[in-house]
Amino acid sequence: MLSAAEAHSLTDAARAGIGRSRQMALACALMVASGFAGLAYQIVWTQQSTSWLGHESAAVLAVVGALFGGLALGALTLGSRIDRSSQPARWYAGCEIVIGVWSLTLLALLEPASSALLALIGPQPSVAWHWFVAFSGTALLLLPATVAMGATLPAMERVFSTTTSRNISISALYAANTAGAVVGVLAAAFWLVPQLGLARSALVCALLNFGCAAAALRLRTNARAHDPGRMLPLDAASTRTSDTPNSQSLARIEHATGSSRLLLLLAATGLLGIGYEVLVVRALSQIAENTVYTFALLLAVYLIGTAIGAAIHGRWLAGKAMPTNFRNTLIQILAASCLLGTALLAGADDVKDWVISALGSNMTSALVAESAIAALAFLLPTILMGALFSHLSTSARDAGISFGQAIGINTLGAAVASLLFGVLLLPLLGLKLALLSISAGYLLLAARSAWLKPAQWALVAASAACMIWAPSLQNIKIPEGGRLISYFEGVMASVSVIEDDSGVATLHINNRQQEGSSATLLADARQALLPVLLHPAPKHALFLGLGTGLTASSATLRPDLQVDVVELVPEVITASKQFESSYSAAADLSRLHTMSADARRFIRTSEQAYDVIVADNFHPARSGSASLYTVEHFESVRERLAPGGVFCQWLPLHQLDLDTLRSIVRSYLNVFPQGVALLATYSLDTPTIGLISRKDGEHFNLEQIRAQLTSTKNMESFGITDELALLGNFIAGPRSLAKFAGSAPLNTDDRPVVAYRAPNITYSPTSTPRERLLGLLGDVAISPQELLDEQDVNWNMRLAAYWQARTRFIAAGRNVRTTSDVREMLAQVGEPLLAILHISPDFRPAYDPLLRMATALIPLDPEGARSLLMELQKIQPFRPDTAAALAAIDSAALHAR
DSSP, X not given: OOOHHHHHHHHHHHHHHHHHHHHHHHHHHHHHHHHXXXXXXXXXXXXXXXXXXXXXXXXXXXXXXXXXXXXXXXXXXXXXXHHHOSOHHHHHHHHHHHHHHHHHHHHHHHHHHHHHHHHHHOSSOOHHHHHHHHHXXXXXHHHHHHHHHXXXXXXXXXXXXXXXXXXXXXXXXXXXXXXXXXXXXXXXXXXXXXHHHHHHHXXXXXXXXXXXXXXXXXXXXXXXXXXXXXXXXXXXXXXXXXXXXXXXXXXXXXXXXXXHHHHHHHHHHHHHHHHHHHHHHHHHTXXXXXXXXXXXXXXXXXXXXXXXXXXXXXXXXXXXXXXXXXXXXXXXXXXXXXXXXXXXXXXXXXXXXXXXXXXXXXXXXXXXXXXXXXXXXXXXXXXXXXXXXXXXXHHHHHTTOOHHHHHHHHHHHHHHXXXXXXXXXXXXXXXXXXXXXXXXXXXXXXXXXXXXSHHHHHHHHXXXXXXXXXOOSOOOOOOTTOXXXXXXXXXXXXXXXXXXXXXXXXXXETTEEEEEETTOHHHHHHHHHHHHHTSSSOOEEEEXXXXXXXXXXXXXXXXXXXXXXXXXXXXXXXXXXXXXXXXXXXOOGXXXXXXXXXXXXXXXXXXXXXXXXXXXOOOTTSTTGGGGGSHHHHXXXXXXXXXXXXXXXXXXXXXXXHHHHXXXXXXXXXXXXXXXXXXXXXXXXXXXXXXXXXXXXXXXXXXXXXXXXXXXXXXXXXXXXXXXXXHTTEEEOHHHHHHHHTTOOOOOSSSOHHHHHTHXXXXXXXXXXXXXXXXXXXXXXXXXGGTBSSOOHHHHHHHHHHHHHXXXXXXXXXXXXXXXXXXXXXXXXXXXXXXXXXXXXXXXXXXXXHHHHHHHHTTTOHHHHHHHHHHHHHHXXXXXXHHHHHHHXXXXXXXXX
């Protein structure tokens, strides 16, 4: 029987236990909310940083480095103060308030700060200066918030550091914080930013910070003021008064040695863990679609694994006596898992295709497939990383090292990772060797005793074997009979040039053909020539995006025109040399100046005024490209135009759905309200739409266009035979475009709707390019009065008829089947093309194919050829080539007689 006093004591103990459980549950809830806000901030800050860093890849590396650097600084500088404090919960609340306040302050500071940093970088910085300002500038801009973030987890751990739950508090809190981060990443990418925009998303996170601060003040502080002996190992603390001086000195030496090794392990594992993340994200960007959703999913899987590892450690490993070789075993298994993850990357493309095939082709299955390949490379290594960090942090605390110092050292190593692996080692070693260096790095962390065991050497042998025999991670697809001409691994992207069995070379960025080929001179050249010919007297032109160089080089066909080209990826500039033999023979490359720079940054910082600016048709769903379609970017372009200057923004309708196009059109018209639209070619499979306007909004002058055509070389070879052929490409006037755009949301730096809408059709095409083109042509219209500044009734009627014929011509092409039999082809297109010519006899895209078919038909069916030629001659009586073909038939008939 228990006495009353004993029963009362047990009841108090039970109540205390329940109280501690509730306290721990509240603390974990706060960690979830704090983690949610922290990673949502990372998504927001990354996209905000693109406004001055330019490309999203640079922003990701810079924000990751700044985030971990600030976390390390906060944990190391504030951790010791928190450890000495009797009110760690108040420290936690204060840090959450600082995070929220600074995130709101950033909303006001971002524009002037980014402008200052842009000016500091300059339009064409050296590589070293660019990355120095990118990393240091981002770190300083985010510093107050990231330093405060670094102190939140140590403060919460301190609350429970002297309770009976001390053995599991690190793992539990770290797991909860990381789980919240997973939810934050996914919520920011799939809901917050798309629905609310960046500023409002930051506001939501700030409110969450303030809520965490208020709730934290309800936590009872269980930790006492700092006791110098509290953090010593239990055996050292219990014997420090009884040991002899010599034994005390030896114990201190052994303790210092063990502590130093733990700190080294924490720093190195932080470095290697984030290095692995940076490199795997780069590898998977060549397999996945590389959209904003891709990055969020990859980061979420990485965090999920880390949270699971920490939770496993807290649930089953914390507080238990581990074997002496446990740490070595854990490090060895982690090295092996990274080695396995690297090897599995070679088959990730097949896994993605299998998942999509099994689930069906839609956006959900595509996202599941991207998650699957992320899990393939990330899940097992990150589970082990989470467990190892929890083990090292707990061991460090038991060795007298504060948790703030432990996590600070770990994140300090992580802060260096993006620069070391993403900027330095990746281009130096290549993706495969850089990833294998991660596994080798973990093996080097094993204690000396591990090198006496066969398992360690087996892993070393496996690493060496992978280095020699493992498949390459280049992820390039060479067609049968083709060959790889060149391959470059750069900081921003992997660039390759591949030639097929017919000798056609294509340029690939991150395993995608999106930059043209040696066989696309006609289409690429027209994207330069159409806007250049619309300027009355261009002297200086700027092209945003180089690709193969076929477009920009074609602009030099205009005499005396100086052409500048800005290309983000330096390796593309090198690869473009492979295509110079495909340039127009009349191009003057001495007037072509190529610069390696970010397009947005160059536009905002350059002082050069341009008569013509032509922006490439960047894939809007790819990482960072959507920022080149924002209102703010268009405003910067307008400032860079000389008086009367022409700006043309090309858009890849084969990679765009109409709703996303509406947002881009509305954003363009917001800056250029007199903008009109034209087609680069009449292609149904790769339709490219141009939005074009003069800076002053004035109409084009017909006489000036005629003069331009007369003075520019080789225009007929590009289908620009006269002013009708040039102006006939226009499809929509400003009123029609405004009606088409309707109330579609503007694409702005704060509300990047294109980045979140464009991936839909990339993941799950719901229509074909030709269907979108025909749908667009049915929704828009243009009149000569909206295009030209002088009006001639007869000319206007000819131009309107040409436009009508053009639309009929494009629509007729959807039912044409390719064949080499001229009679079969003529049976398909003969009547439709003749009907089009009756609408507009000037429409040579219908006349010229019929003439070629009639000429080819002469040996097979002279009478049929004669009949067609006579019909063509009625439509255009003065075409000498038609008369020559008829004369050839008469000559052949006379010779036969």
